[in-house]
Amino acid sequence: MSGKRGLTHNHANRILDGSSMEEAAARLLPDLSAPSCELPSWGKISNERAYKAFGKLNISREISNVLLDGEKEDLTTYQGNIENAIGLLKMPLGVAGPLRINGLSAKGDFPIPLATTEAALVASYHRGCRTITAAGGCSAIVLNESISRAPAFIFESSTDACRFVVWAVDHFESFQKIATTTTAHGKLIDLGCTVEGNHVYANFEYTTGDASGQNMVTLATQAICDEIIATCPVKPTRHYIESNLSGDKKASSRAFSSARGKKVTAEVKLPQEIVRKFLQTTPRDMEDYWKISAIGGVLSGTIGIQGHFANGLTALYLATGQDAACVAESATGITRFEALEDGSLYASVTLPGIMVGTVGGGTSLPTQQACLKMMGLAGNGKSRALAEVCAGLLLAGELSIIAALSAGHFSRAHRKLARTRKPS
């Protein structure tokens, strides 16, 4: 099936993985059973309070020990994750949730570990998580998956650039084979070429199993470039493994047209009473604010429309050993709130570029691995679920901040929680 519709078709097949549409749809329905536990927020923190939470959340001693009683570690534990090591940075970890996710891959009540030094952040996301869970959870779906390297090939003329493109798209199958020689998990799924004068920006798109995959696609694309240089009859005068088109480490409009990592959506429908009880406002007030903020974002020239994706995403990326610098590219997307005719609130977030893995990178470091295990999302087969949890968390964060802003509580919350800090 040619064209973009073919990519969509293939993704659907991959993600359904043999289950029927009806089975998939059933997983995504709200689940109104009682949450696995109730976890009220605590601003006054202590080790004791932390153990109490671990107990409630039914988290094993093995995990809590790593996070709370960690033995002094030798730096060699971090070999391969850093150079010029001079020590360890310590950041406090808070927990939000449990957050009920009814995802294609993630299913259940997830405690969400968040690493941050910013007062009010965990409390705000926690409030949003509890709200979602009280409503039976949010649905979450990985809409697309792709990670790319975009080499540039420079030619004498645009004529040669075009000849190269025709050759390259016709040699795609051989590129796929070359890619498999460098990686067992990565799979080349498409090649999109942009000709600009005598330049070709060639976007090689891959799936990368459960790794975030930036290194994997670099190595595979290097091998492909080597082959191109060796065999292509249209010789480039110069070429580069990356042309800055792939969107690596920066927000780009382009992500909306395809995907960067995992494209995910999460949504929830909140009855008016839940909005009132948990968020102290109304669906109508939230939609009213949403409209203002959408235009505020547009006036300031942002990419997408959203409130503070970066806050929760950074905290969760850090806690789970992701590359936090990817927040620059991941924290874009669309938040949408609507007051429905039945009085409830529809809320969704859609992110085109969640960059997460459950293997590789920093995921196997002690505290990071403990955080992944706490969520049941460590190791192979879990990256889509982690992406869905990300989307659910950000939905929670948007609900909480928009509620605070629409109800006029925003500055109050910040004043109160930051004030508990010890004088420095």
Place this chain on the structure above:
Amino acid sequence: MSGKRGLTHNHANRILDGSSMEEAAARLLPDLSAPSCELPSWGKISNERAYKAFGKLNISREISNVLLDGEKEDLTTYQGNIENAIGLLKMPLGVAGPLRINGLSAKGDFPIPLATTEAALVASYHRGCRTITAAGGCSAIVLNESISRAPAFIFESSTDACRFVVWAVDHFESFQKIATTTTAHGKLIDLGCTVEGNHVYANFEYTTGDASGQNMVTLATQAICDEIIATCPVKPTRHYIESNLSGDKKASSRAFSSARGKKVTAEVKLPQEIVRKFLQTTPRDMEDYWKISAIGGVLSGTIGIQGHFANGLTALYLATGQDAACVAESATGITRFEALEDGSLYASVTLPGIMVGTVGGGTSLPTQQACLKMMGLAGNGKSRALAEVCAGLLLAGELSIIAALSAGHFSRAHRKLARTRKPS
């Protein structure tokens, strides 16, 4: 002095602080004296190797102990920086540099602490730092300072919106007084109003001393809004403390027209021999690649033109207790490389939105404070210097990655350094 030129005039006065232009210019010249120390890179890490580095860098035992031999801490240390605390996250810290900065505020050879879990990152920035230092250091200048909250005021009509704006700009001095009642360090410096139909997006701009200042401007603006509601003859039907126009936590084009936090530039001129020796390429090859990558960025619809600001910035923000979520807004700007006629390379970075403080937020937490002290940038009077160091570091990172990409070494470096990781 009215208009934007008045703001520029005021900033110049603030930042020169009594010194003459000639004195200021002299500080910014390259310093070709020998670096404070030579620090070759080490990929094989250990506590012993770390202590050796501390020795070379002449860093006190007090600091190295916190980073390497830290006593087990109680969570209460983090009171006021987190809620729902359940433990501590540990990330490895590497050091890059020393990086010589010839800034208006920062002056000297700075060891740069970087927290990351991504292989090759520290090694790459370190290479760039050494290159800059070998050339006598980079100049760095805080070009502008401002942090804002942007409340929205909603009216019956655009007529009322305009009447409100006229009233508000004429009551600016009284807003300034109100702001001082909520903060000793923050100072309201301007008010820019955007009318969109019957909405007013009012951008209150502040300087915030040495704090990053988001909370400070929230509280000051809340007090101003309270006063407006109480006294303005043109009553809004609704208002919100933040309209999503301020650019908080997201990349925006708007930052280029003003500033978000600190607007900083850093530049260096590298002789051809230094480019060859430290970066294994040539100025011409680097400019050639820069042009490709500039267009790659534009084709993908990014804001600004740059390579990987997010990498170094995230690592330095984390190490120094900044709000790492601000990378989403800070990691934009312009990188520019030019091969000069004398054969050398001109390289600069300009970032409109560096969000840093040396007091407040996470800056006083144990390991973060140790990192600031290691650089000599802890406490009051240091935030501009930290912003200049940020710019210098990102310049180093752009030099290193563009060198690697232009010389075809990019994938090799990633393969080599990631491969030393222990199997998980």
Place this chain on the structure above:
Amino acid sequence: MSGKRGLTHNHANRILDGSSMEEAAARLLPDLSAPSCELPSWGKISNERAYKAFGKLNISREISNVLLDGEKEDLTTYQGNIENAIGLLKMPLGVAGPLRINGLSAKGDFPIPLATTEAALVASYHRGCRTITAAGGCSAIVLNESISRAPAFIFESSTDACRFVVWAVDHFESFQKIATTTTAHGKLIDLGCTVEGNHVYANFEYTTGDASGQNMVTLATQAICDEIIATCPVKPTRHYIESNLSGDKKASSRAFSSARGKKVTAEVKLPQEIVRKFLQTTPRDMEDYWKISAIGGVLSGTIGIQGHFANGLTALYLATGQDAACVAESATGITRFEALEDGSLYASVTLPGIMVGTVGGGTSLPTQQACLKMMGLAGNGKSRALAEVCAGLLLAGELSIIAALSAGHFSRAHRKLARTRKPS
């Protein structure tokens, strides 16, 4: 009064021109008196039908003759507006309206001449105009005025760039004097400098009387540049009269932060019955569609949020002798629709960059001048009114297209009107 608030204050004084806020506000209220005439749409066109319309609209024979019975003209009439002339292009002109504008400058019922070759365009705008007029007209306000040239100055170092900026802002008054030597109508009102490495992008902002003003600001800025080069102690290595920062002839996010030409807003409140009668839909359906289309625009990476500003603006720019290429920069902004609690529809458009003049350019050519006269907007003192009419027309166009799309009539209208064309 320093800062951006000073510019706002000055603009308010200029535009109120001595009248009180209350007087100004009174002009902007809806006027529910009967329209000056009723002009039903006619798809079947002829000279007779045109004369009938001229009669209804009470347009003088002098004007209608130029538009309909024009004597064969000699090309010399166009001397100074074109080079290498080989003839005349003829485009059909339609009329929409009358459109009632309750503006600060424009006040009354305006017939709107539109030059286009696209079927359905005039009919669609006409429908929108009639709707607005039936509701008592739209208010319209010129929110800001400024047109700039942005020379670039290149220095050896960013240090010199900063020294230059400090010198330049302190010599602003002398630049103002120089500007007056080149133009009687242009006035330099601000200078905003952007430093990027060793480059200075200096934005000289002017008001230009009733001319669109691009040539005027070019000549004034050239004179200023000449003076700078002659007298500034910090010598640039190169400089250019325009750096591509001014936004000339292209859509830019930057326009939202200031203005480009005239920043204008227009708004109307439409009772439900009028929406139903004239637009065959409901306020709620229109808001529902507006939300979809806002997100559609954001997903596609446009600047601002709007439907089809370019259509009406091009047709009116052409008819009135404006530079139609400026549509590229002018056709951005924000359209906003809200269904109010009282059942009515609030609709507004805000455009940051309307580039219009009523003198100079193509405004004095025969048919173009006739069109301006038909609206009563030829000559000095009329450019703000013309900008307000532009905004009102685009509001009409947004109402009409969003109504068609929300009611499902969009494709039907296009099919019907294009079908009347003679077979070619």
Place this chain on the structure above:
Amino acid sequence: MSGKRGLTHNHANRILDGSSMEEAAARLLPDLSAPSCELPSWGKISNERAYKAFGKLNISREISNVLLDGEKEDLTTYQGNIENAIGLLKMPLGVAGPLRINGLSAKGDFPIPLATTEAALVASYHRGCRTITAAGGCSAIVLNESISRAPAFIFESSTDACRFVVWAVDHFESFQKIATTTTAHGKLIDLGCTVEGNHVYANFEYTTGDASGQNMVTLATQAICDEIIATCPVKPTRHYIESNLSGDKKASSRAFSSARGKKVTAEVKLPQEIVRKFLQTTPRDMEDYWKISAIGGVLSGTIGIQGHFANGLTALYLATGQDAACVAESATGITRFEALEDGSLYASVTLPGIMVGTVGGGTSLPTQQACLKMMGLAGNGKSRALAEVCAGLLLAGELSIIAALSAGHFSRAHRKLARTRKPS
């Protein structure tokens, strides 16, 4: 062949149309034979001078009569192109060129008719055209073709949205059949679906023969929507024929990821002597300026990097009966200038969204048809050639303006040519 590479493959086959790569490449080479004629610029205009030019250009009396001696026309000539007609607008037409195009479709020396009222525009483009022609012409290639309608479908949940997408991509062939019932020339070639929460933005992409095609794709997509509503098992709660995602009438980043209309590139290599003789500057100075202007554009938040595409494009769109409002979407892209090692200048333009047709719209109106005929581009089979001519013209315009700006002649040219205007 699935994916985007399949679309590229199909486009290559369509455009090569049986000829080999070598044959195609040969057409694109510079042609150094003498130009068909030399046409020096004339600022002092008259009917006599125009006839002289027609003679030189060997343009038939039939055409020149329409442009210069046009009989008084009845409005009924314009039936179907306008409603509410009240007359004719007259704009002066100038000629630039001949411009030598070595395109895949356009081949030869083209006189370029330009309709504008702006002094200096024709002279500037003419200078650029002569420069290109003197260098043997520019190559030009249509890189991609596609025009879309993007309906929105609204569902109860994102789950239903996804189910709809899976259904829709699997029914693509039936949509293709439906499209053929509404149009003989349009062909549905792909469907790209963007899910945002419970919304689906479905982009139906077509080729449209030699028509610009907006109405054609509207009618075809309406028929497809009707079928979807009638047969799709997943029922949308609402749907709209256009969601504002297609990029119709506005600049969008999205165009770079696909195409909007025709994506075209044109390039030329200019020897140093030609740059000096025709443009009074040097390749190095032109590249130096280009870099400044590229960053100026980025700082102002434009889409793409270019100088003044809108000027030439508007003038040529008007002259040839295109929808001039499409300039808003078409006038984006990339201009790139490089001083090569051999001392010559490489210059290219790439535009992702040229919206042109040689049938339909305003193309058959008398003066517009005459302009098309003057270029030999009227009627079927000519639209790709017209798109290539557009790209070549804009390349000429970029060469001319960048030369003027880099040599410091910009303001002088404007002063001189505008001054010849008669006092009004």
